[in-house]
Amino acid sequence: MKKSRRSAVVAIAAIAALALAGCSAQSSPGGKTDAGGDADASFSDVSIIVPADPGGGWDQTGRTMAKVLTEDKIVKTAPVTNVGGAGGTIGLAQLATEKDPATLMVNGLVMVGAIETNASQVRLEDTTPIARLTDEALVVVVPADSKYETLKDLVEDIVDNGQAVTVTGGSAGGADHILAGLLLEAAGLDSAEIPQKLNYTPNAGGGEAVSLILGGKVDAGISGVAEFQQHIESGKMRALAVSGAEPVAQLPDVPTITDAGYDVELTNWRGVIAPGDISDAERAELERIVTEMHDTDAWKKELETKGWADAFLTGSELDTFIEQNITDVTGTLKNIGLI
Structure with missing residues (x-):
């Protein structure tokens, strides 16, 4: 009798331990699974x-x-x-x-x-x-009252006057910065000349670039179409070219960079x-x-x-x-x- 009783207690303890282990593997506070090994994970919040x-x-x-x-x-x-x-x-x-x-x-x-x-x-x-x-395609813009009517006007001025022409966009080394460099490369500058000619002001967010352009603090800007679209449509910015292989639906009258005379595509x-x-x-x-x-x-x-x-x-x-x-x-x- 004592032996049977001990066996039953051991069995119940084992079952309880297994149940507890199962509960701890299934969920953790906040509805997020603490999934170890090959266990399934289930997140109710991210x-x-x-x-x-x-x-x-x-x-x-x-x-x-x-x-x-x-x-x-x-x-x-x-x-x-x-x-x-x-x-x-x-x-x-x-x-x-x-x-x-x-x-x-x-x-x-x-x-x-x-x-x-x-x-x-x-x-x-x-x-x-x-x-x-x-x-997403990028778009090259200038303030509405800018002297640059075309992308060629802007690029040729950078080639001729270098650091006197300021361009803004996202972070250093990001897509906007790369596109600016590619435009100068397509215009005939080499890898040593581009950093000397390109006066690029990086920003941590699109809002900062918009402020610089609308405030007339820079000569041109580069960013995703969605970031500048409302300002282009309102007439506060002029779009010179987009960087994809085809014109974009939101700006159907804006040429591609290739159509504007430079063999560059970047999305x-x-x-x-x-x-x-x-x-x-x-x-x-x-x-x-x-x-x-x-x-x-x-x-x-x-x-x-x-x-x-x-x-x-x-x-x-x-x-x-x-x-x-x-x-x-x-x-x-x-x-x-x-x-």
Whole structure:
């Protein structure tokens, strides 16, 4: 009798231990799973980090994501935090210390270049790619009362007068800076001449660039079409050219850079990454959340409204794309003398 009783107590204790282990593996405070090993992960909330100041393309991307994710009830909450500076590398450094696996950081071509020009200790390879989301043409603009009527007017003045002509845009080494360098390369300058001629003022967010252009503090600006569109339509800025292979729907009368006389094409992709030390299950859950967002009608409507091309990519294809993009951007930065 005593032996049977002891066996029953041991059995109950074992069952309780298994049940407790199962509970702790399934959820953690805040509705976020502490998924160890190959366990499934399930996030009811995500945090979104925008590694730039408010007003630019990354900020628009992060806040649009938060809106769709919550309004379509894919997650309960998706708070957005801005951590601006150094082309996203300050935010990237913060992501490296992030302990919450349910964290998404907006990134893209700008960050790839900024990592090189800022000699960032934390690299894109140290993070977990989740998805490429969009692709957007850039636009070269001048204030409405500018003396430059065409892109050729602007580029030739930079070639002739160098540092006397000021151009603004996003971070140093980002897509806007690269495009400015490529334009001067197409105009015949070599990699040694471009840094000497190009007077480029970088900004931590699109809002700062807008202020400089509208305030007449610079001669020209470069950014994503969506960031300057309202100011172009209101007549406060004049668009000289767009950087894609074709004119964009929002600015149908604005020529491409190629049509304006320079053999240059460049588009700016944006996506999201996560901390580098998350598990495979946690990466899969974040991919599921972002994929579900991408498939909504609300996201498709936002793409159309903002003029963002759908460039959705996940998994191993995304890994390959990012690896190649790092190689390509680094080579371009060297060719045009920016690193």
